[in-house]
Amino acid sequence: MILIVGGTSDANRLAGGIAQNGDAYIMTVTTETGRKMAENCGIDAVVHPFTPEKIKRFILDHGVDVVLDASHPHAGEISRQLIEACCTMDILYIRYERKQTGLTEEGNQYVVDSMEDAASLAPTLAKRILVTGSKHAALWEATACTVIYRVLPTSEVLRELESLHVGMDRILAQKGPFSFDQNRTTLVDFDIDALVMKESGTTSLTGEKIRAARSLGIPCIVVRRPVIDYPNCYSTDEEILNVLEEVK
Numbered sequence: 213m214i215l216i217v218g219g220t221s222d223a224n225r226l227a228g229g230i231a232q233n234g235d236a237y238i239m240t241v242t243t244e245t246g247r248k249m250a251e252n253c254g255i256d257a258v259v260h261p262f263t264p265e266k267i268k269r270f271i272l273d274h275g276v277d278v279v280l281d282a283s284h285p286h287a288g289e290i291s292r293q294l295i296e297a298c299c300t301m302d303i304l305y306i307r308y309e310r311k312q313t314g315l316t317e318e319g320n321q322y323v324v325d326s327m328e329d330a331a332s333l334a335p336t337l338a339k340r341i342l343v344t345g346s347k348h349a350a351l352w353e354a355t356a357c358t359v360i361y362r363v364l365p366t367s368e369v370l371r372e373l374e375s376l377h378v379g380m381d382r383i384l385a386q387k388g389p390f391s392f393d394q395n396r397t398t399l400v401d402f403d404i405d406a407l408v409m410k411e412s413g414t415t416s417l418t419g420e421k422i423r424a425a426r427s428l429g430i431p432c433i434v435v436r437r438p439v440i441d442y443p444n445c446y447s448t449d450e451e452i453l454n455v456l457e458e459v460k
Contacts, residue, residue, distance in 0.1 A: 213238065214456065215276040217262075217294060219246040222308055223282035224253040229453050230280075235460075238274055242290075245366045262290055267297040278459060280452065281442075282308040286410050288438030295443065304459060307442040308452055310413025320431040321422065330408050330433045331355050337431045338406030342399065344388075345410075346372050353378070360384060360402050395424035406431045 214230060214237040216223055223239065227250070230237050239257040241247050250257035260270065270276070281294050291307070298305035322337075324330050327348045334341050334357055341357045343349075346369050352359045353376050361378065363369045365385035373383055384398065399407065407425045411434050412418055418434075425432040446452050 213275045214278045214280055215240065215271065215274065216280045217283050217290065218250060218255075218257060219243070219287075220282055220284055221249075222310065223280075224250050224255050226280065226282055226308060226449055226452060227255045228253065229449055230456065233453060233457065235456060237280075238276075240270070243368070245364060245368060248366075262293060264293050264297060267293055268301060271297065271301060271303060276303065278304045278306065278456065280306050280308065280456075285310055285412050285437045286435070288440055291440055291442070295440075305443055306452065306455060307445040309442060309445050309447055311447045312411065312413055312437070320426065320429065322431065322433045323436055324433060325436060327351060327408075327410075327435055330435055333433055334406055334408060337433070338404075340402070340404050341406050341408055342402065342404045343408045349373055349376050349378065357406075358382070360404065362386060362388075362398070390420065392420045392424050392427075395421050396427060399424060399428055399430060404430060406433065408433045408435075410435045411437055 214235055216227055216237050216239040218224065218239045219241040227237060227239055239250060239255060240260040241250060241257045242261045244259055247257045247259050279294055279298050281291055283290050295305055322333060324333060328351065331351050335355050339358060342360045342362060343352055344362050346361055346363045349361060349372065360382050361373060362384040364387055370385065407421060407430055409421050422432050
């Protein structure tokens with residue numbers, strides 16, 4: 213049994229390929245939003261947030277012999293926990309890691325190690341900030357910036373922002389990824405003077421966001437990925453499926 217740790221478009225796509233090969237799998241996600249996104253791709257997923265002990269129990273209960281970690285590039289903590297559990301239990305761990313976007317600190321681009329660092333830097337650069345996602349909204353609301361949130365159009369995300377008293381005029385509920393033109397239009401329409409984003413790879417069109425900001429001379433703050441020494445790390449579906457075929 214293959215455990216796919218999902219919540220990303222990568223995981224949903226890989227699950228489709230694994231199913232076509234006739235391999236048994238179970239996919240877990242951390243939110244109802246992740247489950248619905250999988251369902252929209254024809255993939256069954258269970259909402260099961262992990263802790264170190266829950267990972268081990270899940271592996272035992274479901275007879276898992278391979279763990280495919282296709283979680284988000286910035287979900288570093290869950291990846292570390294999966295690696296440790298697989299090492300302890302002698303289970304094969306495989307990581308799907310999106311190809312990175314080349315990051316350089318040149319022009320108006322700033323590369324930082326965490327969202328906290330981004331929140332400290334942003335007020336020194338701009339007054340109106342565009343941020344993707346709601347996870348760190350409480351952090352951003354404590355800054356001197358006016359923050360516009362580009363988020364998934366789900367009730368749970370909107371409720372989270374509402375609980376922080378974020379007005380609807382500061383919420384852009386859209387599902388990406390977004391092209392260069394779409395990003396540029398958003399930056400202009402919302403009068404944004406700095407863009408904050410995570411380096412999430414080619415799948416999320418990170419480069420298009422950076423290009424759009426540069427075309428307008430807008431500072432771009434990029435949070436780099438956590439540094440993790442992944443065992444058995446691959447960046448294409450073909451590589452993943454070949455490895456799974458070899459270990460049958």
